[in-house]
Amino acid sequence: MMMPLPQYYAKELHDSMRGSATDDRPIIEVLCTLSNDEIKMIKQAYNSKYSRSLEYDISGDTTGSFKDLIFPLFIADRDESFDLDPAEAQEDARALIGIGDLSFGSEKSTFLKILAERSFTQLQQIFIDYESMAGHGIEKAIENQYSGDIKDGLLSVIKCLRNSPVFFAEQFYKTVQGPEIDDKELIRLIVTRSEIDMREIKEAFVELYNESLENYISEDCYGCYKECLITLIS
Structure with a gap:
């Protein structure tokens, strides 16, 4: 949790491509919510840590139309103005x-x-x-x-x-729902969104599920682990 965000995302993206199936969630989170500069910093961190480009690794782990979709996003050339035409x-x-x-x-x-x-x-x-x-x-x-x-x-x-807050609220719900919590996913969501849009995500969570995100997580987490997560959320 103390790792700088670009290095943390680089590790999470690398881990998501290990094994037989790629976990698309970290890829989508990076490409659809972060700024051009943040994406470029993650790419640099990935290259520094693994001595190869992020694009090269993702190219080998994604196929077809989805690969065609994400590669233009990796160029990180999005208009970042708030003007509407x-x-x-x-x-x-x-x-x-x-x-x-x-x-x-x-x-x-x-x-x-x-x-x-x-x-x-x-x-x-x-x-x-x-x-x-x-x-x-x-x-x-x-x-x-x-x-x-x-x-x-x-x-x-x-x-x-x-609507990224709604998207992440649903991801939080799915992560905790079921017989076992996906702790790795839960930690990533909290760490990466805690300083970006956690307030908006919490508001969206209440609107969707009529329960606070803190209460929802508290029902299935315990001890110091729960306290740490709730502190980051709050």
Whole structure:
């Protein structure tokens, strides 16, 4: 917990690619919530620690459309302004509809360019305009066209871009839910979000589950471990 965040994320990303199946969650968290500079710092930390590029390792562990999606995000060239251009948002929404509800064909680069380069503020409006024009949310388009891990990955990316506090509130819920707590995942979520948007995540958690995040975690954690986690959350 005392490790600087870029080094911590570098380790978590490396660990997520160990074994037969890649855990996409840390990848999505980094690419869909952190700033360009933060992503670049994580890439530098990864290269320094493991003597190879993060892109190279992820390229070997991800496949198909999901790999096509995350690589433009790794360029870390997102517009970071808070300005909103309604006309451009409508144009982008029409472009997404024009490529056949996100079909990854010859116009694939249009979809990836929008997700990777538009500001978070702009993306919120694009999703709203898309739903108004198409008559359904962008999530439904993904569900209709994909299945399995690719569908889950794309839906997670869209959800995280649309409303990251809600995304992380749901991740907290899933981590503690069930017969055993995923302690590694729980610690990562708390450590990485505690100084970024934990207040917003806690508010989203109460709205979703009618219970505070602190109480939810307290029911299944004990002793000094619980006290440490609650302190970081609070």
